[in-house]
Amino acid sequence: MADERLPTRSQDFADETYRRLLALATMLALSAIIVLAQTQAPPPKPQGTRPADEEALQKAAVIKDPQEHAEALIKVVNDYPRAVYIRNVIFYLMRSLRPMINEPEKVRALLSRFVEGTASAPAYARAEFYYGIARDLLNNGILLDTAAGLAQKGVALLNEEDYVDNERRAHEQKEAYYNARKPNRKAEPFSAAEATQQYRAFRASNYATLGRVYFKLGKIEEAEKTLKQAYEIKPIMEAAMGLADVAEKRGKDAAAFEYMADAILTGRLPADGIERLHNLYRKLHGGKLDGLEDYLDAKYRRGFHSPLKVERYKPARGPASDSNARAVLAEFVTGAGCEPCTAVDLAFEAALERYSRRELILLVYPMHAPTSDPMSNHSAQARHKFYDTNGALTVYIDGQNFNAGEGLATEAERVSKNLDAGITARLDAPAQACLKLGGAGDRRPDHLVAQGQRAC
Numbered sequence: 001m002a003d004e005r006l007p008t009r010s011q012d013f014a015d016e017t018y019r020r021l022l023a024l025a026t027m028l029a030l031s032a033i034i035v036l037a038q039t040q041a042p043p044p045k046p047q048g049t050r051p052a053d054e055e056a057l058q059k060a061a062v063i064k065d066p067q068e069h070a071e072a073l074i075k076v077v078n079d080y081p082r083a084v085y086i087r088n089v090i091f092y093l094m095r096s097l098r099p100m101i102n103e104p105e106k107v108r109a110l111l112s113r114f115v116e117g118t119a120s121a122p123a124y125a126r127a128e129f130y131y132g133i134a135r136d137l138l139n140n141g142i143l144l145d146t147a148a149g150l151a152q153k154g155v156a157l158l159n160e161e162d163y164v165d166n167e168r169r170a171h172e173q174k175e176a177y178y179n180a181r182k183p184n185r186k187a188e189p190f191s192a193a194e195a196t197q198q199y200r201a202f203r204a205s206n207y208a209t210l211g212r213v214y215f216k217l218g219k220i221e222e223a224e225k226t227l228k229q230a231y232e233i234k235p236i237m238e239a240a241m242g243l244a245d246v247a248e249k250r251g252k253d254a255a256a257f258e259y260m261a262d263a264i265l266t267g268r269l270p271a272d273g274i275e276r277l278h279n280l281y282r283k284l285h286g287g288k289l290d291g292l293e294d295y296l297d298a299k300y301r302r303g304f305h306s307p308l309k310v311e312r313y314k315p316a317r318g319p320a321s322d323s324n325a326r327a328v329l330a331e332f333v334t335g336a337g338c339e340p341c342t343a344v345d346l347a348f349e350a351a352l353e354r355y356s357r358r359e360l361i362l363l364v365y366p367m368h369a370p371t372s373d374p375m376s377n378h379s380a381q382a383r384h385k386f387y388d389t390n391g392a393l394t395v396y397i398d399g400q401n402f403n404a405g406e407g408l409a410t411e412a413e414r415v416s417k418n419l420d421a422g423i424t425a426r427l428d429a430p431a432q433a434c435l436k437l438g439g440a441g442d443r444r445p446d447h448l449v450a451q452g453q454r455a456c
Helices: 009-039 052-061 066-079 088-100 104-117 123-140 142-158 162-181 192-216 219-235 237-249 254-262 271-284 294-301 340-354 378-387 407-428 446-452
Strands: 328-334 360-366 394-397
Touching: 009 088, 009 254, 052 066, 066 104, 066 378, 088 123, 088 162, 104 142, 123 142, 123 162, 123 192, 142 192, 162 192, 162 294, 192 219, 192 237, 192 407, 219 237, 237 254, 254 271, 328 340, 328 378, 328 407, 340 360, 340 407, 360 378, 360 394, 394 407
Parallel strands: 328 360
Antiparallel strands: 328 394
16 A cells, blocks of 8 residues: 655645745746836737728629629629729629620620619719720620610710719728838828829710710711810820721821821820821822821920929039039839829929939839830849839939829929929938049040049
């Protein structure tokens, strides 16, 4: 039988001491944890999350079955009738229907269901829907009667106040998202003037689509009238091409060429349109293209008017040839399809007039963003990689990222002032290095010798 002795007083004391030491150690450990928690940096704030309407739209977008896809998009519209990116609904709808282009009646049935299912949506949303559907049907050459009916309804729903309000809400939602991700970022202000300019383009596009559908249906008089309305609102590429169609139909090649010249100067004319322009020019000039580029350059200069007034820079410290002379290096990542780059393009154009090349050096790196840019090259792409540039537009001044703002031409003055402030701040900073350029050998012209030996 095991010896089950009762604990002695010394054992009791040892056990009690152990318990007290254990309690003390536990208390010290908890205190350390509390102090550590109080002194550590607070947990990072949650990153910006996608709004519920965008989340619902993205879930609907990946549905493969066309019928289920259409029903899911209808539900998104009815659940979020004031979603700021409601126009994207039509992008996803028409993308799913394009594989059915050879089954137009199936497409018609699904479109009828969508139009019926979203009949209670706000006027702005329906204007976007009807325009988007009509444009896609026109571009694919199917259901032109349906396209005409929807385009007519879309034009009737156009409302500037609704459009600008949606742009304002979209801007606020975008800013909230970016601010949540980067609280210290410089906010981009909302511009009602820019939104109004965008509405003009949207309105012109609606009329141009309707006019082009009329032309395809053989309604030449209605087509010309509607296309001229679009052209007067804003001479967009689609309106110019539509009027060229009408002119050619009537045997007026010279007028057709002028409209096509306007179309290419928008910067949006596709390859087949450029070929058409060339063919018209050859037809009018003995089969040759000689002089076309000079003509287009002159036409552009006559029509372009910068919104910016330029005054030559006057340095506060004296002429640029003094001992502290320096040049600012500006680098601009842009893209041919980047609309928000427009204001920065204009601002840099003004800066090149304001500053001499001894004060400002500009390097431009075209990027394939958001669309392919024919001016991009390996050198530009290497610079994008060097800076780890995420997209157009991006500006660097003396190697540092600089936020001058963005926007259409309406924002050029604001962006130009910001850019000018950044350039002059660097010009006023003391020079910390000097580069001297000179040639080798005895046959250098005297003025190069003098320039190469100039003291810094």
